[in-house]
Amino acid sequence: MHDIAFTLNGRPWSLRVEPRRTLVDAIRDDCGATGTHIGCEHGVCGACTILLDGEPVRSCLMFAVQADGRALRTVEGLEKDGALHPLQRAFIDHHALQCGFCTPGFLMLAVGVLERTPNISDEALTDVLSSNLCRCTGYQNIVRAVRAAAEEMAP
Amino acid sequence: MTASGFPNSRVIGHDVARVEDEALIRGVGRFVDDIVLPGMLHVAFVRSPHAHAAILGIDPSGALGMPGVHAVLTLADLAPHLTDTRLVVAMPSPSYRQQLHRPVLADREVVHVGEPIAAVLADSRYLAEDAAALVDVDYDVLPVVADCVAALEPGSPTAHRDASSNLVAEMTVEYGDVAAAFAAAPHRFRERLWIHRGGSHSMECRGLVAVHDVLEDRLTVWSSTQMPHAAHRLLCDIMGLGERQIRVVTPDVGGGFGPKLIFYPEDVVVAVAARLLGRPVKWIEDRREHFVATTQERDQYWDVELATDDAGRVLGVRGLLVHDHGAWTARGVNVPQGAVAAMPLAYVVPAYSMAIKAAATNKVPVTPVRGAGQPQGVFAMERLLDSAARALGLDRAEIRRRNLVPAERMPYATPMRTRGGIPVVLDSGDYPRCQQMALDRADWAGFTARQQAARAEGRYIGIGLANYVEGTGRGPYEHVSVRIEPSGRIFVATGAAAMGQSTQTMLAQIVAEQLGADMSNIRVVTGDTAAAPLGIGGSNSRQAVLAGNSAHAAAIRVRERVLEAASQMLEVAAADLEIEGQRVRLKGAEEVGLTLSQVARAAAGQAGFSLPGQAGPGLAASEELVIDAMSYANGSAVVEVEVDIGTGAITIRNLVFAHDCGRALHPRIVDGQLMGGIAHGIGNALYEFMAYDENAQPVTTTLAEYLLVTATEMPPVTILHMESPTPLNPLGIKGVGEAGVIPIGAAVASAVEHALSSFGVRVNRLPLSPVDLLGLLNAATA
Numbered sequence: 001m002h003d004i005a006f007t008l009n010g011r012p013w014s015l016r017v018e019p020r021r022t023l024v025d026a027i028r029d030d031c032g033a034t035g036t037h038i039g040c041e042h043g044v045c046g047a048c049t050i051l052l053d054g055e056p057v058r059s060c061l062m063f064a065v066q067a068d069g070r071a072l073r074t075v076e077g078l079e080k081d082g083a084l085h086p087l088q089r090a091f092i093d094h095h096a097l098q099c100g101f102c103t104p105g106f107l108m109l110a111v112g113v114l115e116r117t118p119n120i121s122d123e124a125l126t127d128v129l130s131s132n133l134c135r136c137t138g139y140q141n142i143v144r145a146v147r148a149a150a151e152e153m154a155p
Numbered sequence: 156m157t158a159s160g161f162p163n164s165r166v167i168g169h170d171v172a173r174v175e176d177e178a179l180i181r182g183v184g185r186f187v188d189d190i191v192l193p194g195m196l197h198v199a200f201v202r203s204p205h206a207h208a209a210i211l212g213i214d215p216s217g218a219l220g221m222p223g224v225h226a227v228l229t230l231a232d233l234a235p236h237l238t239d240t241r242l243v244v245a246m247p248s249p250s251y252r253q254q255l256h257r258p259v260l261a262d263r264e265v266v267h268v269g270e271p272i273a274a275v276l277a278d279s280r281y282l283a284e285d286a287a288a289l290v291d292v293d294y295d296v297l298p299v300v301a302d303c304v305a306a307l308e309p310g311s312p313t314a315h316r317d318a319s320s321n322l323v324a325e326m327t328v329e330y331g332d333v334a335a336a337f338a339a340a341p342h343r344f345r346e347r348l349w350i351h352r353g354g355s356h357s358m359e360c361r362g363l364v365a366v367h368d369v370l371e372d373r374l375t376v377w378s379s380t381q382m383p384h385a386a387h388r389l390l391c392d393i394m395g396l397g398e399r400q401i402r403v404v405t406p407d408v409g410g411g412f413g414p415k416l417i418f419y420p421e422d423v424v425v426a427v428a429a430r431l432l433g434r435p436v437k438w439i440e441d442r443r444e445h446f447v448a449t450t451q452e453r454d455q456y457w458d459v460e461l462a463t464d465d466a467g468r469v470l471g472v473r474g475l476l477v478h479d480h481g482a483w484t485a486r487g488v489n490v491p492q493g494a495v496a497a498m499p500l501a502y503v504v505p506a507y508s509m510a511i512k513a514a515a516t517n518k519v520p521v522t523p524v525r526g527a528g529q530p531q532g533v534f535a536m537e538r539l540l541d542s543a544a545r546a547l548g549l550d551r552a553e554i555r556r557r558n559l560v561p562a563e564r565m566p567y568a569t570p571m572r573t574r575g576g577i578p579v580v581l582d583s584g585d586y587p588r589c590q591q592m593a594l595d596r597a598d599w600a601g602f603t604a605r606q607q608a609a610r611a612e613g614r615y616i617g618i619g620l621a622n623y624v625e626g627t628g629r630g631p632y633e634h635v636s637v638r639i640e641p642s643g644r645i646f647v648a649t650g651a652a653a654m655g656q657s658t659q660t661m662l663a664q665i666v667a668e669q670l671g672a673d674m675s676n677i678r679v680v681t682g683d684t685a686a687a688p689l690g691i692g693g694s695n696s697r698q699a700v701l702a703g704n705s706a707h708a709a710a711i712r713v714r715e716r717v718l719e720a721a722s723q724m725l726e727v728a729a730a731d732l733e734i735e736g737q738r739v740r741l742k743g744a745e746e747v748g749l750t751l752s753q754v755a756r757a758a759a760g761q762a763g764f765s766l767p768g769q770a771g772p773g774l775a776a777s778e779e780l781v782i783d784a785m786s787y788a789n790g791s792a793v794v795e796v797e798v799d800i801g802t803g804a805i806t807i808r809n810l811v812f813a814h815d816c817g818r819a820l821h822p823r824i825v826d827g828q829l830m831g832g833i834a835h836g837i838g839n840a841l842y843e844f845m846a847y848d849e850n851a852q853p854v855t856t857t858l859a860e861y862l863l864v865t866a867t868e869m870p871p872v873t874i875l876h877m878e879s880p881t882p883l884n885p886l887g888i889k890g891v892g893e894a895g896v897i898p899i900g901a902a903v904a905s906a907v908e909h910a911l912s913s914f915g916v917r918v919n920r921l922p923l924s925p926v927d928l929l930g931l932l933n934a935a936t937a
């Protein structure tokens with residue numbers, strides 16, 4: 001067992017975990033933040049995408065111990081004072097979610113990308129978004145929503 | 156907001172905000188894996204690594220000795236608590252030649268990789284999986300049936316050791332004098348086709364949580380199912396319990412697409428385990444299990460013939476469909492039946508005879524995936540029409556135009572019947588006009604010039620089209636109740652189940668239209684057997700039609716009650732009242748009125764006082780509108796592709812989808828449903844392949860091997876709408892949940908063949924991977 005500490009959406013956590021415990025299980029089961037979902041556990045679908053020190057990562061492919069000392073952000077941390085993040089608003093406005101299972105992963109992927117590359121090109125944006133899977137929407141509304149939010153978030 | 160197909164409507168027909176989104180977007184939705192109960196145990200299943208083997212013994216001792224392990228359950232442990240050790244779920248059909256009811260857990264024989272044999276219950280999933288690896292199963296490997304065509308050859312091994320053959324079901328769907336039609340026809344065309352469809356791959360896999368409340372003697376099962384009421388009935392039956400002793404609830408469901416309507420062995424095991432161990436029990440399917448234990452659609456081999464006159468008019472269609480049924484009958488023969496029913500549906504086909512043979516194989520059982528056989532039936536018909544057009548020198552659009560059921564013949568009674576024996580009557584629509592809309596938008600007429608220009612640059616582009624007609628809204632009913640609570644809030648409960656298709660929004664819209672137009676005042680509960688006494692659930696693009704119209708009828712009745720009671724209380728005529736938000740008020744004098752809460756409290760009554768109005772107590776109504784006849788939606792897809800003849804890669808450059816699903820309750824949701832279906836259709840056409848080797852070992856068991864469409868594969872898509880309201884239901888709506896997927900494979904095949912017409916390539920299979928395409932090219936040029 002290992003003792004680790006990290007922050008999740010700004011709040012400090014100390015956990016004792018087995019070395020094999022995945023980060024997504026720690027986030028969901030130990031921290032109770034079930035907004036991050038598990039779609040494959042083999043690093044392909046992106047439903048488990050979170051931000052680790054600002055970088056989008058697949059939390060099913062990381063062990064919890066690797067998060068020791070790091071800052072994690074998940075979908076639960078997107079709202080500010082009860083107001084939705086522009087990306088969350090844009091997903092609703094563009095009907096970019098149906099079942100909503102893939103949505104937190106797409107949101108965190110997009111937040112991570114737009115924070116680093118606010119004026120990303122259309123082509124590069126579609127390319128980045130192709131790293132996550134959605135079975136419901138056919139993607140076009142997701143791409144539109146992220147594009148709209150990018151414009152709103154642009155400095 | 157888009158213009159509404161419903162005249163004077165305030166809510167229905169408009170792109171209102173979805174009620175589902177607020178929780179989902181914040182990450183506070185509740186999917187089954189989000190449910191955590193104190194003392195909960197976790198299940199891992201021991202599954203067969205063999206496609207076919209006898210089980211000689213199961214030794215759980217290694218697993219039971221591990222700390223944190225509470226039980227290892229086999230069929231022998233469960234049987235004393237069950238009324239039957241098999242899941243008897245096959246839909247009725249006279250076509251069965253053998254019954255293949257699957258066991259709750261395999262005990263003497265395993266017949267596909269992934270079949271569950273034992274359940275390990277432990278303090279965590281990690282421990283349960285560790286222990287599952289220590290359950291020692293002694294197998295004697297048996298000969299394997301890996302291919303459905305070979306399965307029917309004389310001398311083939313059998314998928315089940317004791318079976319005399321692999322023929323599970325056979326039937327012929329026919330009408331008219333096909334032999335005479337073919338004997339007299341001047342032209343005949345034949346195609347041999349192999350059509351593969353993969354799995355559903357909802358992003359959320361299956362999952363269950365069960366807890367037994369000993370105080371109430373009630374077992375609650377949260378299940379990511381599309382059919383909670385069916386699961387409830389089957390659990391009551393197999394556990395020998397009364398209806399009140401089990402409650403099935405669907406929490407948020409992360410996509411269904413067909414296989415989640417099936418009742419599975421895991422459903423029984425988890426439910427029984429929770430009672431046996433007296434602890435909450437959770438099982439969440441992982442993706443690898445989804446590949447080997449969740450039902451799929453797979454292989455169909457078609458040998459089909461078309462007879463036409465000199466003008467390309469269809470005289471008859473006949474053939475044989477060999478269908479991979481998988482190892483068990485987990486639903487029925489509805490996939491091949493749906494395929495054969497869909498094949499001629501868009502066209503005037505005077506004589507038809509299609510034989511179906513369903514063959515058992517040592518693979519996961521086959522049941523419907525979004526489209527349910529219809530994409531395959533459409534593929535077969537459209538391939539035949541393309542080959543007729545080519546031979547007769549007709550434009551591919553023209554041969555279709557000559558054969559589509561014309562608008563002036565609506566309603567058009569076909570000689571066919573549904574699987575339930577209900578006549579197939581195409582109720583409304585203008586199929587030729589719909590096709591023309593798609594052609595015009597895709598510039599079909601100008602394509603030859605584009606193609607020549609591309610050819611001059613050494614590029615191969617092609618255009619293709621396909622039509623479909625889809626039976627939607629399969630009856631007989633769906634339950635909806637509407638009640639105004641004393642608080643004035645409106646509570647709606649239904650047997651319909653939500654899995655991402657905006658079912659709650661749809662019902663809230665319909666109820667709000669009648670009761671104040673304030674969707675925020677309405678709470679909709681879907682998929683809870685404790686909230687709705689009856690229900691069928693999500694399949695066959697049925698819920699907007701059946702539940703929507705029941706909600707409409709129930710809301711109108713509640714509205715009448717509200718107005719009747721208020722008119723008595725206010726001493727004005729009911730006709731002068733209106734409901735706005737949470738108030739009933741006098742038209743033109745808005746300050747005169749009552750809150751819904753006041754009316755509801757008065758209508759609830761007080762001992763010794765009379766009720767307001769003549770409508771009886773309470774402000775509630777429930778409806779199960781019975782609609783047996785299906786409403787038929789239609790559409791046409793035109794696809795433009797570019798083929799790289801060096802690599803075999805196919806790129807879809809443009810896709811136009813013109814369709815008619817009657818009136819649209821929420822245009823943006825309709826588009827969303829179609830777009831998702833189109834993406835699924837592109838996957839089926841080009842990428843998705845559930846591969847097995849010759850020993851029936853699955854070889855695509857991750858999403859890195861089984862490819863789903865991503866954002867980069869989506870072409871520009873234009874969706875065009877026609878609205879032919881069906882006369883079959885008061886709202887005039889047809890289903891749309893599956894439509895998008897149906898014509899895509901056929902249209903892509905047509906386009907690819909067109910792109911490579913100079914090589915004489917014939918596309919007779921799906922999907923088309925680059926390697927497959929190079930194979931077709933080599934064969935054509937050899």
Ligand code: FES
Nearest residue numbers: 039040041046060
């Ligand atoms: S769950 Fe992590 S990538 Fe799919």
Ligand code: FES
Nearest residue numbers: 098099134135136
């Ligand atoms: S919205 Fe259902 S998987 Fe994306």
